[in-house]
Amino acid sequence: MEVVTKGREFEYTSTLHLVNSIDLSCNHLSGKIPDGIPRLVGLGTLNLSMNHLTGKITEKIGDLQNLETLDLSRNQLCGEIPPTISSLTFLSHLNLSHNNLSGKIPLSTQIQTIIDCDASSSIYSGNSGLCGWPLPNNCSGTNISPPAYDDGKVDGDHQNEEWMDMLWFYIGGVMGFIVGFWAVWGTLIFKKSWRIAYFRFLSYYIE
Incomplete structure (x- = not known):
């Protein structure tokens, strides 16, 4: 049919x-x-x-x-x-x-x-x-x-989308900083041999 x-x-x-x-x-x-x-x-x-x-x-x-x-x-x-x-x-x-x-x-x-x-x-x-x-x-x-509410709805949705994008940008930046910081300094704090080698490396180039 x-x-x-x-x-x-x-x-x-x-x-x-x-x-x-x-x-x-x-x-x-x-x-x-x-x-x-x-x-x-x-x-x-x-x-x-x-x-x-x-x-x-x-x-x-x-x-x-x-x-x-x-x-x-x-x-x-x-x-x-x-x-x-x-x-x-x-x-x-x-x-x-x-x-x-x-x-x-x-x-x-x-x-x-x-x-x-x-x-x-x-x-x-x-x-x-x-x-x-x-x-x-x-x-x-x-x-x-x-109707005015149509434009307001579109503008409101656009503003919410921009706000969410900015929020995730800052969250990503903070998380990246935390991961990078502990990846470097956390390793030096808990690995004594790496810490000694790192400071020897710095001392070599400072001298």
Whole structure:
């Protein structure tokens, strides 16, 4: 069986029983998304794109904690994107484009990671009522930049990395000094014959 997931097509043969996905795309389906979908807690892929689905995206979408791919594009879904979508920590592919969605786009580290990987706002395109980053207009109608916490997180991680590098540099320097010191002077202290030979060597060159 050929399965489309994360925007790619895979062919499964002997491991088909391990596939935990629902792909009902391009089937002229209509009506609302079934209320029972969020109870499929083991679901990894849900693709209902290119149908005629209406209504809102259920608030319980966040119950699908194992979901990695969610594609609801090219339907007639309306209303706001439920904030619970931000709790899908395994989500790596999202497409809500070309619907009638409206309101503010939820923000979370996971959603931001998906946007950064796609390097575009195409996952929300075709929804004239949506506002907020990464779209060019925020909910007050003015242009906005990516959320400040993103840059702060990157700068903070960079500073932490530099601090750790400096810490290990000093630790390495101190350890090297200690090992070098005792390798030389420790040997002279505990080996009398070496100590005598060393001082004779110094006396020879001083004279």
